[in-house]
Amino acid sequence: MSPKYWVPALERANIIIDVIAENPSKLRLIDISNKLDINKSSMYSLLNTLETLGWVKKDRHETYTLGPVLGSFASAYYRQFDILETFSVEAAKAIEVVDEHIQLGKRYDAEVFYLAREEGSSPARLVTDPGMRFPAHASAIGKIQLIKLSYEELLELFPEKDLPQKTENTVGHVDELWEQLQQAKKDGYVVEEQEGAVGFCCVSAPIYNKDDQLTAGVSFTMLENNWTDKRELAAREIMKLAEQLSTNQTL
Template structure:
């Protein structure tokens, strides 16, 4: 995941205030804030006092600096108005052009996933899908990403509720096989669908994280099995990871 942009070489007064505010949101001890900001102690102390006065920063009993009520309120308003489909679309468009695959973003809703954003590729065919389409979690790449982010107990409940119905001869249909697949997803960071939900369709998906680091969405690229082998689809994973990282960053996630 990309880190926040570097500070300007010759920061002005406004730049310095933002540099100190960002450093304070990442660190609480004064010495760490000074080191992270790269500014003189006297400047940091003066700017911190201004941030405290305006309630963007507060100081606890131990003398540590924390996000203040003004910063918390500002963040709350910002996250309340986030529309992931609007945030994701420019990045999805770039990815679709790069990998020549259809791109989907999906969210979990109880025991299913649902498409919330779609970007078609420049290929001379369209893989049928619409915003609002619902997908099983155990046999789609987006679904596996979302399911892998849950606890084992939640996965067991899903299995008990849904029963792992077969969609194609390749569908995972046993609890042991599904857990093995999800452990692999957690380990490698991406999920695959090799004609497991729809015959002739291959997908790979990676998680998208929100400002809390939680996986509420996942993004996939989809292609025809006649067009690409599964190995060829997996070779495109770094591009999907990069794009998901950009979307996560736009949602407020810093790794």
């Protein structure tokens, strides 16, 4: 965006909210000030305004959490996705076949925002929950939503070319990611083996709207010891689920 139309105060507020979201009830004014290198006077004004608006809340220990207004925004955000109800119904059918956790997510730039999850019987605790963001390149559900990008568009997302590592298995360079995406185009799905979290493997397929625009992704996630036996079955079922959601979705 052109600097002419950029509002620094809004950018600062957004950064502050991000920091508080990542560290709820852990940071005081001075902590946030030091962390973001914003002087105490300016930070006081920003936090006071955000608190007055209900975007953040200060507790009795003088630390901050997200406020109720952001909670209402989140509820409104989710309500606009009619796909959520369909996902809940159709994912349950796929889980009957594969019996592993299924997640629904939508990409925003270089990250995936998780919208919903339906769980199989596995006791495994996933590293992502609805409402969380995660690097797109380190997750199957993120990678599958990159397949429509040109190489130049991929470089715009990852200009450094070297990709941040979540585990030692995470794809490390944009050229390697590009090759994975070309294969995913041919297959109709993409796999990720312990790139987002050690011990977990995923397979994801794309969701399209009526205009054939890729709008979201859906994925199976399972423990590594189940992966060998279930990989092919999960790939087939996740593509079926994605096709069903594409038929019914209004993202």
